[in-house]
Amino acid sequence: MIHDDIQKVLVTEEEIEKRCVELAQQIEADYKKTGQTPIVVGLLKGSISFMAELIKRFESPIEIDFMKVSSYEGTESIGDIRIDLDMRISAKERPILLVEDIIDTGRTLVEVKKMLKNKGATDVKVVSLLDKPHERAIQADYVGFVVPNEFVVGYGLDYNQKYRNLPYVGVLKPEIYE
Ligand code: XMP
Ligand code: MG
Numbered sequence: 001m002i003h004d005d006i007q008k009v010l011v012t013e014e015e016i017e018k019r020c021v022e023l024a025q026q027i028e029a030d031y032k033k034t035g036q037t038p039i040v041v042g043l044l045k046g047s048i049s050f051m052a053e054l055i056k057r058f059e060s061p062i063e064i065d066f067m068k069v070s071s072y073e074g075t076e077s078i079g080d081i082r083i084d085l086d087m088r089i090s091a092k093e094r095p096i097l098l099v100e101d102i103i104d105t106g107r108t109l110v111e112v113k114k115m116l117k118n119k120g121a122t123d124v125k126v127v128s129l130l131d132k133p134h135e136r137a138i139q140a141d142y143v144g145f146v147v148p149n150e151f152v153v154g155y156g157l158d159y160n161q162k163y164r165n166l167p168y169v170g171v172l173k174p175e176i177y178e
Pocket of ligand 1: 046100101102103104105106107108109150151152153157158159
């Protein structure tokens with residue numbers, strides 16, 4: 001069982017569910033002030049569990065879409081990203097709420113935000129389930145939980161594509177990496 005590979009649970013399923021209710025209320029209230037309907041855009045694959053839980057708690061209409069991006073590896077141009085899958089809905093003149101699993105250096109988000117602004121989005125906000133605190137250029141507008149600077153898995157987050165289906169966020173036993 002995948003549960004056997006977990007050393008400790010950092011955020012439980014109950015905590016995530018409760019936080020999603022709070023986040024959705026707060027986000028919805030903020031968009032209500034603008035009178036606009038956001039496109040909620042999940043960054044694949046890590047955001048899927050969080051996005052599914054979060055969108056259930058919105059009571060106003062929203063649209064959803066997805067993007068998949070990856071960073072160029074092995075080059076000096078850190079921050080450059082490649083779009084593997086683009087949105088289907090036009091971002092032009094729309095506010096966008098990006099849904100991310102975790103923010104580490106923030107480079108991914110800086111680039112995706114830039115890209116969406118170039119496509120004509122009027123506003124790009126970010127909600128991230130997890131935040132690893134760092135000195136960085138970008139902060140999420142909404143954060144579920146701050147986690148220590150450790151590699152975490154579960155609730156969408158993977159190690160070698162495994163553990164995304166865990167219903168909580170945890171840390172793997174050290175022997176899994178050996
Ligand atoms: P940056 O550094 O651009 O990266 O903010 C964010 C992306 O890096 C991945 N990431 C992790 N994935 N456990 C994971 O499974 C982690 O602890 C972790 N830290 C960063 C993730 O894909 C995120 O979108
Ligand atoms: Mg990710």
